[in-house]
Every structure is written in structure tokens, then in C-alpha cells.
Amino acid sequence: MMFQSRRSILKMGGALIAMAALPLRALANFVRNDAAFTATGMDDTFAALGAEPMDSADIVVGSPDIAENGSVVPVEISTTIPGATRIMIMVEKNPNPLSAVFEIPEGTKAAVATRVKVSQTCQVYGVVEANGKFYKASKETKVTLGGCGG
């Protein structure tokens, strides 16, 4: 009896700890790769992701040829690679290339659109993870006014 109650107290304690830890990662059930977000340069970013992406013709990177304002550059990445579960946007010459990681659940189209800052004329990469493998494609965006301000 005594042991039983001790066990239930332990269980309660465990549940409390789990609840206390929840708000930190309340929204998503996948883990942020901080190392990849703070990596500088494409090679370091790929290394932090554990990726050696292959060039792919099945990724479409939609970004303007010339962006007048680098702080608001519309980027669309879509892919027809089967089993794509993750789409990443990387801007080659930004201080930290990795801009965004999109998790694509089943039933959601492997296509995302957003707007990113591009510090100077460079390649904008769409990187796709499918079945544990990485693929990439890129497109040059010319920037007439840099996107990192100040």
C-alpha cells in the first residue's frame, strides 16, 4: 500500500514536470535545429542539418529576378519529389543562410510561399527533405537595396 502511494506520487510528479516543460515547445511536435539556424555559410548549414543535398530538377524556386527591396523578397518553393516532408529556404549570402523550415504533413501540398530578407545579390535555395534524403535547387535573386538594414 505504502509503495503504491509512493508510486502514484512519483507518477504525479512526473506528470507535473512534463506539464511544466510543455510551454517551451508548446506549438510544434518537431524540434528546432538551432545549430542550423545559427550556422554561417551554406556548407556549415548543410553540415548542421546532416545533409549533403543533391541537385534536383524537381524543385521549383520562385523568387524575383531582381528585388528592389531586399528586406521583402517573395519566395515560393514547391517540389514534386515523392515523400517530401520538409521544405527549407536558404539564402546563400545572408549572415545565417537558413531562413525557414516548413514541415509538410500528409495531405498538405509540398509547396510554401513566404517573404524573406536577402542581404545581397545571391542564390536563393530551396532544400527538400524526402525519405531522409536531401535535394536542392536554387535561383539567383539580384538585390538593389540590401535587406538587413541599419
Added chain:
Amino acid sequence: MAGRIRVRASLKGDMCEVKALMRHPMETGMRKDPQGNQIPAHFITEVVAKVGDRVVMQAHWGAAVSQNPFLGFEFSGAKAGDEVAISYVDNKGETGAGSAKIK
């Protein structure tokens, strides 16, 4: 203070097209104010979109996503009248939310 997210969701055939606009400064932490003081980083780190309990999109963002971020995506298996709810959390722990019924 919780921020607001403007959400639009419309059916295009059997796909639901979602467009969301968040109001957020998305400071990189690398800019300086006119007095030369560093402006601290303040940016959305996570975004999740749900229909009921079903997660239809989730994202991790860095500071390179533009100010007042836009997010567009499409998913299948929803019907008119379902509610798409989107929420974010930023690097200061502030949150934002918004939702819309699918048209």
C-alpha cells in the same frame, strides 16, 4: 501581448488555399537604431496551422523572414465551414493567433 494573425482560407477544387499575414517586427538583432544601439532580436520562431486537431502546416523560422510575415500553403481534405487556426510563438515567448472559416 498576443498578436493577431489575419487568415484567409478558400477552397480551390479539393485543395484548401491558406494565406496568413502576421503582424510582427521580425528584428534580426543585427540592426542598430539611429543612436547606434543594437536593436535586440525579436522574431517568430514557430508557426503552426491546424484544422481541428489536425496539423496542416508547421514551420520553424529564423530572423530572415520578412517583417509582418506572410505564409501561404495548400492542403487537402477540408470542407467549407471548417476552421483553419494559426498560431505563432516568438523568441521572447510572445504568442499570436488567428483563424478563419474555409470559404
